[in-house]
Amino acid sequence: MSSVLLLNLAWQISTLALVALGLAIVFGKLRIMNMAHGEFVMIGAYAPVITSMLGLPGWLQLPVCLVTVGPVAFVLERTIIRHLYGRMFDSLLATWGIAILLREIVELIFGRGYQSVSPPIAGTVCVFGADYPAYRIAVIIGILLGFIGLYWWNTRSKTGTRIKAMVGNPNLAEAIGINTARLSAGAFVFGCCTAGLAGLILAPTVRIEPMMGLDYLIRSFFALVVGGLGSLEGLGIGSGIIAGTQTFLGAVASQTYGYLAVLTLSILFLWLKPNGVRSSSR
Amino acid sequence: MAYQIGLYLIYGIAAQGIGFLWGKTGVLPLGQALFFGIAAYVTAITLRAEGNLFLNLALAAIVLAVIAGFAFVLAALVFRGRNESGPYFSLITLALVMIAEQVAGTATSLTGGFNGMSGFNSLGNLDPFGGFYYVIVAATVAVSLFLFILNRLPVNLIAKAVLDNEPRMQLLGFPTHMIKGAAFAFSAMIAALAGGLFASHQGIVTPTSTGFALSAELVILTAVGGRFHVLGPLIGAVIVGWASTELRDSFPYWELLMAVVFILVVLKAPGGISELFEAAFRRVRPKTPTSAAPAVTAPETRFDKTPRPLRFEDVRLKIGVVRILNAVSFDTPATGIISVIGPNGAGKTSALNTITGNLSVTGGRIMLGEVRIDSRPPHTALSNGIGRKLQVPSVFFSLSVSENLAIAMMAGRLRMSDLFKPSTFQWRSKSLSDVLGHPSVPLKEEMTDPVEYLPQGHRQFLEYAMTVAAEPSILLLDEPCAGLSPDETALMTKLVQSYQSETSRLVIVIEHDMSIVEAISDKVLVLHLGKVLAFDDYDKVRQNPQVQAVYSGGTK
Numbered sequence: 153m154s155s156v157l158l159l160n161l162a163w164q165i166s167t168l169a170l171v172a173l174g175l176a177i178v179f180g181k182l183r184i185m186n187m188a189h190g191e192f193v194m195i196g197a198y199a200p201v202i203t204s205m206l207g208l209p210g211w212l213q214l215p216v217c218l219v220t221v222g223p224v225a226f227v228l229e230r231t232i233i234r235h236l237y238g239r240m241f242d243s244l245l246a247t248w249g250i251a252i253l254l255r256e257i258v259e260l261i262f263g264r265g266y267q268s269v270s271p272p273i274a275g276t277v278c279v280f281g282a283d284y285p286a287y288r289i290a291v292i293i294g295i296l297l298g299f300i301g302l303y304w305w306n307t308r309s310k311t312g313t314r315i316k317a318m319v320g321n322p323n324l325a326e327a328i329g330i331n332t333a334r335l336s337a338g339a340f341v342f343g344c345c346t347a348g349l350a351g352l353i354l355a356p357t358v359r360i361e362p363m364m365g366l367d368y369l370i371r372s373f374f375a376l377v378v379g380g381l382g383s384l385e386g387l388g389i390g391s392g393i394i395a396g397t398q399t400f401l402g403a404v405a406s407q408t409y410g411y412l413a414v415l416t417l418s419i420l421f422l423w424l425k426p427n428g429v430r431s432s433s434r
Numbered sequence: 435m436a437y438q439i440g441l442y443l444i445y446g447i448a449a450q451g452i453g454f455l456w457g458k459t460g461v462l463p464l465g466q467a468l469f470f471g472i473a474a475y476v477t478a479i480t481l482r483a484e485g486n487l488f489l490n491l492a493l494a495a496i497v498l499a500v501i502a503g504f505a506f507v508l509a510a511l512v513f514r515g516r517n518e519s520g521p522y523f524s525l526i527t528l529a530l531v532m533i534a535e536q537v538a539g540t541a542t543s544l545t546g547g548f549n550g551m552s553g554f555n556s557l558g559n560l561d562p563f564g565g566f567y568y569v570i571v572a573a574t575v576a577v578s579l580f581l582f583i584l585n586r587l588p589v590n591l592i593a594k595a596v597l598d599n600e601p602r603m604q605l606l607g608f609p610t611h612m613i614k615g616a617a618f619a620f621s622a623m624i625a626a627l628a629g630g631l632f633a634s635h636q637g638i639v640t641p642t643s644t645g646f647a648l649s650a651e652l653v654i655l656t657a658v659g660g661r662f663h664v665l666g667p668l669i670g671a672v673i674v675g676w677a678s679t680e681l682r683d684s685f686p687y688w689e690l691l692m693a694v695v696f697i698l699v700v701l702k703a704p705g706g707i708s709e710l711f712e713a714a715f716r717r718v719r720p721k722t723p724t725s726a727a728p729a730v731t732a733p734e735t736r737f738d739k740t741p742r743p744l745r746f747e748d749v750r751l752k753i754g755v756v757r758i759l760n761a762v763s764f765d766t767p768a769t770g771i772i773s774v775i776g777p778n779g780a781g782k783t784s785a786l787n788t789i790t791g792n793l794s795v796t797g798g799r800i801m802l803g804e805v806r807i808d809s810r811p812p813h814t815a816l817s818n819g820i821g822r823k824l825q826v827p828s829v830f831f832s833l834s835v836s837e838n839l840a841i842a843m844m845a846g847r848l849r850m851s852d853l854f855k856p857s858t859f860q861w862r863s864k865s866l867s868d869v870l871g872h873p874s875v876p877l878k879e880e881m882t883d884p885v886e887y888l889p890q891g892h893r894q895f896l897e898y899a900m901t902v903a904a905e906p907s908i909l910l911l912d913e914p915c916a917g918l919s920p921d922e923t924a925l926m927t928k929l930v931q932s933y934q935s936e937t938s939r940l941v942i943v944i945e946h947d948m949s950i951v952e953a954i955s956d957k958v959l960v961l962h963l964g965k966v967l968a969f970d971d972y973d974k975v976r977q978n979p980q981v982q983a984v985y986s987g988g989t990k
Contacts, residue, residue, distance in 0.1 A: 235701065241460070248464075248650075248696075253697065260687070366646065408533065408540065411533050415530065415533065419508070422512045425515070426519060
């Protein structure tokens, strides 16, 4: 295997893990099947476009991304998602509507056409004897460090337990002093912001357009099906298997075969191992 | 105008298929255009080849069969793993349609690529602006009539029951994953029919016909029109389609408006437009309760009814790090009443769960006569003769008492052909008549009431009646007297005893009330911390020092 393929693999896996992280939080913890997850990736990807439209300096891309994605997620949580805790199927429908709404709004503002932006770090570096874009190397390392930090925080923090308590029994959770409104909004906004961040990171490498989110939704969903919900290790394994299969088959055969392969894999998992690789029961 | 309405009706037919699946079984397909598009492409290819009509019809039948088979297997597999895979299934169908669109756009030699396929005449060379319109209207009427008829048949009740309470359906012996698969296959065939009409009507098929946007639109039409009524999706397709042609060009926020309407329907009016219509109609003409048809004797149940002993051999059950059953072994007689007692957390309900397959054992085995029954899917339990009443009454809350009983009567008796016979609703068995005929059982006066308004005690009797309706050879009762008054408790014990004495079958009861245990038990099984503490007749168990220690709080 050539080192470029290996590096591509690392790039695909790390970015997929970042995209899927938000979905894992919102679906795994809040039990909201967020069909609009990909649209938050899409909005995040428009952040560099917005930044340059407003004539702002490039280092403001991250703040611009957060102030576009964050408030949108917050308003949606307070107006719509709030009513859907404990109603997973309705959450799927409502967020499906939200997804269409967000796509249409973005299309009205920016038009249907493709946009592209240039990476903040230009040039290539030589890794394992292959020239590879420096930006991608920086992103892979950044995501890796981010996940290590998150893992460290997750083993110490009780936030996950509080969210579990809140979703399991909101009234009891409030009775023992958990501010459910703040917690649920916080978790949802955090999940969406990681999606936006992923979009921002991916923006220089893809075509930015209103429909781009769907693909990310489906791939991160596949990663969760394979990896199982509820643990960061599962998320990593799932992203590895899905992105790995797709990248490898995409390189040796075609994108369509890669896509078909991960779809088949997901169906097999739902049938034989419905709780993913990280589940011990069944 | 007729041309436009024809197109709306075609979308309406496809949406009716979605409405059937989503409204009845709660399964939402997000990629219905897959079947629509495949059928459209096949039709286009066939019409272009201009073969003879007979061969074309044969081809259509084959395509429909393949589509139905694929849909059935897909849904059955996904729901076989887990009941709650609904959202996953929706996403799988979404992924499928996205692949299909990609393939249709790139396989240029087969599909004509992004430009699509055109240059063929419509079916039978009818004018798409005139004569073919009547073909579409006829198809719409036929599909609607067919769906209306299905509504009055047992299949409809079964689909609704799956949505209402899937675990109960499985304990009544229904393979729910296959029911969902069949419903999906049916909706896929309707979508394919619509797709075939579409190709003939439009004279061109492009990748968008099998794409994501069309799938999404069909779901919106179904939701807005109303998924619970046969005509709802049609109404949605015509109203939304007409409004869309009128407004799309002059009103730039049309798509935005549709998305908002869809979200509002989901949150505030799940029944859509048709529910508003129906509510208005019911105000003019209220629903008249239909009088009950006379009962007919139900056919015999189809499982082995010979009395067989139940044997636990070193059964272990571990969930996570918790050991729930620790090498449980016992051997019951083939008939009689056995009470299971033990402190909370002893593993009583879990033991029943391993018998019905709701929990898979992690060691040992459970034998019924010569058949090994552990770790099988719950819907196979009844085919081994095992009937079960759950601890918290598990019935179909959205259905009426008589509908609940009708489903219970089908359990273990239904053949494929009975699904389509109205007389199936009238089945009665002796065991059910015995329960209902008892002067003190409260259910007779509330046959048409929805179960959700029934008090707890009445629900217990209803679930008991539903469980014995199939005349199981092993009856598992989990605290049947919980929440009952002393009179009702006496009645329940009497019913259980007379069922056992008349059929001489095996009854296993979990019970905390020692006076009941003393009154009914042939043998008593004491479980404690996942182990068998004692298994003997009542007096010997009471004198057992270990049992006394557990119950009176002595040292272990």
